[in-house]
């Protein structure tokens with residue numbers, strides 16, 4: 001089969017479009033013909049290499065996968081050949097206390113397609129049956145692939161961790177990113193007032209079209225000062241963080257009393273300073289969040305099937321152009337998801 005394969009870490013040039021062996025399915029697995037695979041910031045981290053983590057080489061990237069079932073193992077009971085499906089991106093043991101409690105994203109063996117196991121940047125991918133979910137509603141393969149990782153992440157951050165309430169104010173950083181564009185929509189569905197940031201006026205217009213009430217251009221405005229101005233100096237109840245060092249202090253400074261900062265990433269760096277006096281005297285909470293459970297993915301997919309939430313796709317490219325897509329993401333040139341088609 002054709003696939004994107006890399007055997008060393010580095011820049012986009014390590015990604016080769018080449019032949020790879022077709023995956024063999026075990027008794028409890030399903031073989032998918034991939035019809036669409038969406039990229040995430042995780043793809044960049046995995047390609048560059050992460051400290052202390054050895055990715056098995058040769059490696060096929062890609063965590064967000066939609067396609068058709070073409071083969072099932074003999075113990076598979078729920079998934080028929082021919083079904084149009086997407087894959088829950090998170091893989092876990094299914095048996096530990098976290099997994100059986102429904103918090104599979106906290107499993108010690110948790111990983112993702114395209115991370116420690118081969119992903120969907122290929123013509124075929126194998127998956128455990130438990131990860132296979134029918135595509136909801138009339139979503140296309142491209143839309144279905146654009147959803148799982150970012151909508152699951154944003155949903156878990158806002159609903160499970162920050163517990164965003166109707167009428168609250170939320171600051172969503174990086175509206176042009178996959179998680180940012182998902183968070184704006186979920187926050188509006190909850191009934192919150194959304195302040196979104198982006199680095200260009202064109203991206204801010206798109207943020208407004210997704211429902212953002214107020215916008216801040218972070219390339220020429222100070223986020224914390226603007227938040228204070230837009231909220232009559234009160235600050236916001238929730239900050240949706242995934243930027244890291246570049247925005248951290250402004251994010252903390254933007255919180256109202258009882259405010260919650262929830263973060264799922266640090267694309268600009270891992271270090272963030274917090275004035276502890278400010279933390280306790282203002283009753284602030286700093287919440288980490290990593291992916292979400294399979295049950296939460298079912299919950300968010302139901303809303304996508306009903307078109308109450310929408311996949312945001314920047315562009316669809318042939319799989320062979322994976323390296324160009326990585327370059328585009330590194331320049332933050334996109335609004336929403338880049339989807340590849342094998």
Ligand SMILES: [Zn+2]
Pocket residue numbers: 092093094095096097098099100104107108109
């Ligand atoms: Zn487990």
